Amino acid sequence: EAQVTQNPRYLITVTGKKLTVTCSQNMNHEYMSWYRQDPGLGLRQIYYSMNVEVTDKGDVPEGYKVSRKEKRNFPLILESPSPNQTSLYFCASSPDRGEPYEQYFGPGTRLTVT
Amino acid sequence: GEDVEQSLFLSVREGDSSVINCTYTDSSSTYLYWYKQEPGAGLQLLTYIFSNMDMKQDQRLTVLLNKKDKHLSLRIADTQTGDSAIYFCAEDLYNQGGKLIFGQGTELSVKP
Numbered sequence: 001e002a003q004v005t006q007n008p009r010y011l012i013t014v015t016g017k018k019l020t021v022t023c024s025q026n027m028n029h030e031y032m033s034w035y036r037q038d039p040g041l042g043l044r045q046i047y048y049s050m051n052v053e054v055t056d057k058g059d060v061p062e063g064y065k066v067s068r069k070e071k072r073n074f075p076l077i078l079e080s081p082s083p084n085q086t087s088l089y090f091c092a093s094s095p096d097r098g099e100p101y102e103q104y105f106g107p108g109t110r111l112t113v114t
Numbered sequence: 115g116e117d118v119e120q121s122l123f124l125s126v127r128e129g130d131s132s133v134i135n136c137t138y139t140d141s142s143s144t145y146l147y148w149y150k151q152e153p154g155a156g157l158q159l160l161t162y163i164f165s166n167m168d169m170k171q172d173q174r175l176t177v178l179l180n181k182k183d184k185h186l187s188l189r190i191a192d193t194q195t196g197d198s199a200i201y202f203c204a205e206d207l208y209n210q211g212g213k214l215i216f217g218q219g220t221e222l223s224v225k226p
Contacts, residue, residue, distance in 0.1 A: 004156075033213075040122060042202065042218035043157075090156055100145040100164075101206050103214060105156030 002027045006091050006106035013081055014114055021076045021109050023091030031094045032074040033058070033103070034066065036087040043090065049074055081113040118203055118217035125223045132190040134220045136203035139184060143205040146179060147214065148188045151200040160201070161188075190222075198224045 004025045013019055025032065033048040035058075045058030049068040063085055065077040074093075078085060091106040117139045126132045138146065144165055149157040163170045163177045163186075170177045176189040186203055200219040207213045 031213075035216075040218060042120075043216040045213075048213065092157075100147065100162045101214060102159045102162075103157075105158070107156050108154075 002104070004091055004093055004104050004106035006089075006109050008109060009107060010110050012112045012114065015082055016080050019078050019081060019111075021078075021089060021091075021111070023074045023076065023106060024072050025074075025091075025093040025104065026072065027093060027095075027104065028071065029093035029095050029104070030071070031101075032068065033092045034064070034074070034076045035090045035092065036060065037090060037108075038087050046076070046089075081111075083113045085111065086113050087111060118205060118215050120201075120203060120217035120220045122218060123221050123223070125225065126193050128193060128195055128224055128226050130193055132188075132193045132197070132222055132224075134188045134190075134201050134203075134222065136186040136188075136217055137184055138186065138203070138205045138215075138217075140205055140207060140215070141181070141184065143207070145206050146177075146186050147204040147206075148175075148177065149202040149204060149216070151202065151219070153199070157202060193222075193224050195224045195226060198222055 007022045030051045034046040035043040044060045047066040049055045089109045092103040094103045119137045147162040148160045150160045151157045174191045178187045200221050202216050202219045204214040204216045
């Protein structure tokens with residue numbers, strides 16, 4: 001089954017404790033992206049990757065890191081989480097050509113930083 | 115920069131039509147999209163329209179595009195309680211393959 005998986009689905013952590021949210025897709029998509037969803041603000045892109053070893057900042061990259069060592073995986077790293085990073089996070093992937101661009105979303109990771 | 119705007123809430127009665135509106139700024143978008151997010155789930159592509167079209171109909175869904183005013187709407191006929199969800203419009207950015215700009219999302223509440 002074609003899908004994007006994220007782990008964990010729920011996470012409660014404390015300020016400053018490094019964490020990683022994993023994302024994996026099995027559709028051989030070139031493009032992968034991380035978003036955060038906050039009430040009234042919709043989805044804001046954190047980082048994206050056009051292909052292996054190619055990553056770039058989105059609209060709200062501060063406090064986050066990513067890596068793309070393999071095509072299927074795109075982990076999101078919070079080196080020193082803070083309470084303002086409490087949010088719902090989505091990973092998404094799509095092929096980078098052949099419009100329209102249907103982005104396939106993971107189920108989301110709800111992160112709480114206390 | 116690019117921006118997509120939507121109203122945040124819409125409440126309708128079951129059986130009525132729902133119209134969700136969206137405005138966007140990037141006139142070079144090739145496609146415009148509507149995504150649906152059901153409670154506790156990720157977003158799923160609902161429908162899309164090519165920027166050279168004015169209208170697209172797909173069963174109960176009608177998408178209208180006014181390129182001059184950069185206005186996009188989604189009409190859901192005979193709205194059902196199962197249509198309750200958050201609806202996001204999005205535009206793609208020319209020459210940035212795969213990148214979408216999303217609106218804030220409109221939460222549709224359907225009352226029986």
